[in-house]
Amino acid sequence: MQIGTTLAKRKFDVVIVGAGGSGMRASLQLSLAGLNVAVLSKVFPTRSHTVAAQGGIGASLGNMSEDNWHYHFYDTVKGSDWLGDQDAIEFMCREAPKVVYELEHFGMPFDRNADGTIYQRPFGGHTANYGEKPVQRACAAADRTGHALLHTLYQQNVKARTQFFVEWMALDIIRDAEGDTVGVTALEMETGEVHILEAKTVLLATGGAGRIFAASTNAFINTGDGLGMAARAGIPLQDMEFWQFHPTGVAGAGVLLTEGCRGEGAILRNVNGERFMERYAPTLKDLAPRDFVSRSMDQEIKEGRGCGPNKDYILLDMTHLGADTIAKRLPSVLEIGHNFANVDITKEPIPVVPTIHYQMGGIPTNINGQVVVPNNGIHNEVINGLYAVGECSCVSVHGANRLGTNSLLDLLVFGRAAGNHIVDFNLKNKTHKPLPKDAADRTLARLARLDSNSGGEYSQRVAGDIRSAMQQHAGVFRTQAGMDEGVTKIAALRDRVSNLALKDKSKVFNTARVEALEVENLMEAAQATMVSAAARRECRGAHTVDDYEHPADHPTAPLGRDDANWMKHTLWYAEGNRLEYKPVNLKPLTVDSVPPKVRTF
Incomplete structure (x- = not known):
């Protein structure tokens, strides 16, 4: 396929x-307003990764x-380790019940509760009265909340006549000479043909890039496609050093066990059978925020109190909940225990x-979903x-x-907000801006390089090396020397990504071509993560670096947060592999700011 092809x-x-969830919540708002909407997806909509969310949607219903x-606002600011923008957090928490x-x-x-109201379970880091006690805030559909959410939104979109383009992969953002977005290029997997989709507005809702790590709860489709598209279009990626490690992935499989397990009363135990979270978080115990629990588990393992022949995992004990409660509230977890750990969780703990x-x-973005x-x-x-x-x-x-639970809330609140903001622009009565003459040149050049390269590397070998490097150098606990080495490794891998080759040059459902294009997106996300992490010389939230010491007055607090120098957002640019920074917004919309303090639970 040559540049200049029609x-x-x-x-x-x-x-x-x-x-x-976010894409379909936005598309529903737009379709209901009578706009002509196209939704592109690599998989059938109800196979999108939102379907894997288990525990619930955070909202202060008070049922x-x-x-x-x-209270929700306070918990979210504290949970963010004061790197969250307080205006956006207030907006999200106020909109949550709606x-x-x-x-x-x-x-x-x-x-449902006995009175017909929505059932809510406790979740990590969610409290009443500003941290005094756990609160039941997670609106749940058993442990299949994401599944129920995605199917509900899909049904509503079908009713609203939203147009879905299934098994299509967006490749690049098209921007004109003024920098405005005028469309995207996309690959139709069934035919292998490349299309230009002109649009008055483009909305990216491509999910995360969790497959840059070797051990991940993410589906294989989570390759950071939107991040890659943005980076290639000259748009920075923000705060990519911060990756959440969920405390309860099945050992050896990575499959997620919802935080709803601990919300229903499950307990983490070490090799001595001790409920060790009581030592680390005396108030919230097993329901402390995820970064806190993950660090505590890792500490137990490092100090020799892990379980199993290699002492390399922790046990999650649900046996005291009873078979009836587990079957009613955690049916998927019961299945996962059988299928991925050969464990009956009603009778024994799971690693x-x-x-x-x-x-x-x-x-x-801002609170309207506009890219900034x-x-x-x-x-x-x-x-x-x-x-x-x-x-x-x-x-x-x-x-x-x-x-936990703020992810499903985030996609609902801001998917809806973006949809409303776009509707308010009165797009029906606006015309399309002209496409630039080179609209598809970048995309066609990428595809031509893949097709013409006969001596390059297999994409999944390179992807595997990216994942190994990220797992080794950007894990739960990081060191400055390890991150610096990771920066060098990932930079070297970029050259290999530019030398990918296809053995199969066919067009129809060529998954090898799709995988190679995905690896290019993985590269952007991985380099953004590694460079941003190595540059942040502190510990904050999920970014924990062994080199920095505990605050002297709080020896059990997270390591060395440096508010004076590092309470700022990282911006990584692909062009020049460079970093910039911008301040955190500590000013909410209508209430008093929550001032920074040491996070204890």
Whole structure:
């Protein structure tokens, strides 16, 4: 395929890349407004990774215990280790009950209390009265909340006549000479043909890039495609050093066991049978935030109190909950125990280890979902026509560590907000901006390089080396020397990524070509992560570096957070592999700011 080839072109009001929870929440808002919407997805919409979310949606409904959005706001700011923007956090927590009740009216099958209200379970880091006691805030549909959410949104989108382009992979953002976004290029997997999809607005909802790590709870489709598209288009990636390790991935398999297990009363135990979280978090115990629990588990293993023949995992004990409660509230976990650990969780504990789960960083946006970049002293200048929502975005409600249940909440609140913001632009009565003459040149050059290279490397060998390097140098505990070595390794891998080759040059459903294109996106996410991490000389949230000491007055607190020098957002640019920074917004919309303090639980 040569540069200059005539490509098929189609026009839409809005093109959405990704059919997970955030993409479909936005598309629903747009389709209901009568806009012509195209939603691209590499997989059938109900196979998107949102389907794997288990535990619940955080919202201060107060159905099971005293709660209000002020408590939720405080918990989220504290959970973020003060790297979250407090205006965005307030917006999300205030909107939370509204989006949950909307879902209920859409027909989502939440579990119910005896009085018919939505069932809510406790979750890590969620408290009442500003940290005094755990609160029940997670609105749950057993342990299949993401599954129920995704199917509910898909049904509503079908009703609203949203157009889905299934098994299509978006490749590059098209920007004109003024920097405005005017469409995307995309590969139709069934035919192998490349298309230009013109749009008045493009919304990225491509999910995370968790497959840059070897041990991950993420699906194989989570290759950071939106991050790669943004980086190639000159847009920085924000706070990519912060990756959440979920405390309870099945040892040896990486499959997620929801935090809902601990919400229902499961207990983490070491080789001595001790409930060790009582030592690390005397108030919240096993329901401390994920970064805190993961570090505590890793510490137990390092100090020789791990379980198993190699003392390399912790046990999650649910046997005291009873078979009936497990079958009702945790049916998927019961299946996972049988299928991935050969364990009956009603009778014996299950081995778990911290496993990479979620990216806190991503494409920088404001609370309307608009992509923002620094320009001429302005920290958040809007890129016209480009939005991002969900895990691929960074409005920074999660900061350095996300609270459980805030991921599903994030995609609902900001998917809806972006949809409303786009509708308010009255796109129906606006015209498409002209495409630049070189609209598809970058995409065609990438594809031509793959097809013409006969002596290059197999994409999955390179992908495996990226994952190994990231696992080794950007794990739960990091060292400065290890991160610096990781920067060098990942930089060397970039040369290999540019030398990928295909043995199979066919067009129809050529998965080897798709995988090679995905590896290019993995590379951007991996380098952004490694370079950003090595440059941050402190410990904050999920970024824990052994070199930095505990605060002298709080020996059990997280290591060396440096608010004076590092309470700022990282921005990584692919061009020049360089970093910039911008300040954290500590000013909420309507309430008093939550001042930084040591995080204890």
